[in-house]
Amino acid sequence: MxxxxxxxxxxxxxxxxxxxxxxxxxxxxxxxxxxxxxxxxxxxxxxxxxxxxxxxxxxxxxxxxxxxxxxxxxxxxxxxxxxxxxxxxxxxxxxxxxxxxxxxxxxxxxxxxxxxxxxxxxxxxxxxxxxxxxxxxxxxxxxxxxxxxxxxxxxxxxxxxxxxxxxGKAAYHAALSIASNYLVTLHDLAARVATQAGMADEVAAAVLGGLMRQTLDNTLALGPAAALTGPIARGDAGTVAKHRAVLSAQDDALYCALGAATARLAATRLTAAQQQALAAALAPPAV
Ligand SMILES: NC(=O)c1ccc[n+]([C@@H]2O[C@H](COP(=O)([O-])OP(=O)(O)OC[C@H]3O[C@@H](n4cnc5c(N)ncnc54)[C@H](OP(=O)(O)O)[C@@H]3O)[C@@H](O)[C@H]2O)c1
Missing domain, CATH: 3.40.50.720 (NAD(P)-binding Rossmann-like Domain)
Incomplete structure (x- = not known):
């Protein structure tokens, strides 16, 4: 013993x-x-x-x-x-x-x-x-x-x-913090933007919660590149511009930073022209 x-x-x-x-x-x-x-x-x-x-x-x-x-x-x-x-x-x-x-x-x-x-x-x-x-x-x-x-x-x-x-401890702990804490931050960001659409809290919770769970399951099963859907994965710069037009300055900055990382994840599926259009559409706001 x-x-x-x-x-x-x-x-x-x-x-x-x-x-x-x-x-x-x-x-x-x-x-x-x-x-x-x-x-x-x-x-x-x-x-x-x-x-x-x-x-x-x-x-x-x-x-x-x-x-x-x-x-x-x-x-x-x-x-x-x-x-x-x-x-x-x-x-x-x-x-x-x-x-x-x-x-x-x-x-x-x-x-x-x-x-x-x-x-x-x-x-x-x-x-x-x-x-x-x-x-x-x-x-x-x-x-x-x-x-x-x-x-x-x-x-x-x-x-x-x-x-x-x-x-490896600092990188290990950073990975855990990103996976856990930033997931909460992402949900908070999405819920705030849903409020702008006039969605009731309980409706937003059901819609966003269901989508986030399904997306996480897909990511774990398929890997991030294959699980990615949506306007950036399709190279749809016009939709990105429409999103940005309704976001607050603070939310827009987050949207652009995450969008640029998402565009890199989608890069192998996009043409060079699509990548350029997305890069322009996701350019950070002028300070
Ligand atoms: N909590 C978690 O979920 C979690 C998960 C993973 C890792 N950890 C790690 O586990 C460790 C402990 O975290 P915890 O959340 O369990 O802390 P905690 O609940 O605050 O307990 C800390 C304990 O340490 C005692 N203590 C504090 N300073 C001391 C000292 N100088 N000498 C002797 N005893 C002392 C406290 O005694 P008194 O009550 O008498 O002050 C208390 O019993 C940390 O390294 C943390 O990062 C925690």
Whole structure:
């Protein structure tokens, strides 16, 4: 059985600890928070472990997960190195999506195997997270010696691990943010423009929601170039001009930036004349 310490028993920390405990393959050592109240709440949620607030009291563990906020990781790693409580040869990982294992450098110089383990999953509500975690993708990066144990942990808690190339975390996290956050922004833009057409909110929600779901399904099944339909894919610069004429300046700027990228995606289907006409129709507004 592998022993697991959690430093930062918040949303992610207590969820991972509970899943690890429930798998029957991990001994939960400590659940450490800044406040005793949080540590006790984490212990109650997990149903195992010792509630702690002082890093110097951490028991020995095969894996220590730093599930503290991103901005705290480097400081906690430095404090752990100063306290000298992490054994050389054991594994320490953090859960930041954008931060590299290098955030744990003070521990790495002590012979600790340092890595990051980022579940591409929302832990907004720990009870719901635990119930729905199965199949979540978990990105691993860092010291090769840490990876087998962390691949095992990710799989044991129901996740699907994959390894990122060194230096890939920022691009990895940018990709997730674009896929998730910008989808929301796109929906907001479309809903705002639908309001201009006089569509009732519930009608717009049904029309746009249905179309967005269908388009995403098509993109995943066929690939972006084949899934693309609409005026830009047809080289219809006249329709593009009609759209732009009714947009606010702010929405028009977004429409042009996204339109230019869409035209590049459609380029192989368009004649040179169509591409030129689209480029002119999508020229950014004069500042
Ligand atoms: N939440 C998600 O959906 C999600 C998803 C993927 C990755 N992550 C990553 O997971 C990590 C944790 O995020 P979270 O959302 O779980 O954070 P969170 O809910 O805010 O919990 C943070 C925990 O860390 C403790 N803490 C803060 N500073 C500390 C310090 N200096 N020393 C010891 N403990 C400290 C807090 O204790 P107190 O309560 O006592 O202050 C709290 O228990 C971050 O790296 C985040 O990027 C989160």
């Amino acid at each position: 592998t022993s697991l310490n959690i430093v930062g028993g918040g949303r992610l920390g207590k969820s991972v600890a509970r899943l690890a405990h429930d798998s029957g393959r991990y001994h939960i050592g400590a659940l450490l928070c800044r406040s005793q109240a949080s540590a006790l709440a984490a212990r109650d949620f997990v149903g195992a472990g010792v509630a702690l607030t002082a890093l110097a009291d951490l028991p020995a563990a095969g894996i220590t997960l730093l599930a503290v906020p991103d901005g705290e990781i480097a400081g906690v790693a430095a404090a752990l190195a100063t306290a000298g409580v992490i054994a050389a040869g054991s594994v320490v990982c953090h859960a930041s999506g954008v931060g590299e294992a290098a955030l744990l450098a003070p521990l790495a110089v002590q012979g600790v195997h340092c890595a990051s383990l980022h579940p591409a999953f929302s832990f907004a509500d720990p009870a719901r997270a635990v119930a729905g975690f199965a199949g979540a993708r978990c990105a691993l990066e860092g010291d090769a010696a840490a990876l087998p144990l962390l691949q095992g942990l990710a799989a044991d808690i129901g996740g699907v691990p994959f390894v990122l190339a060194p230096g």
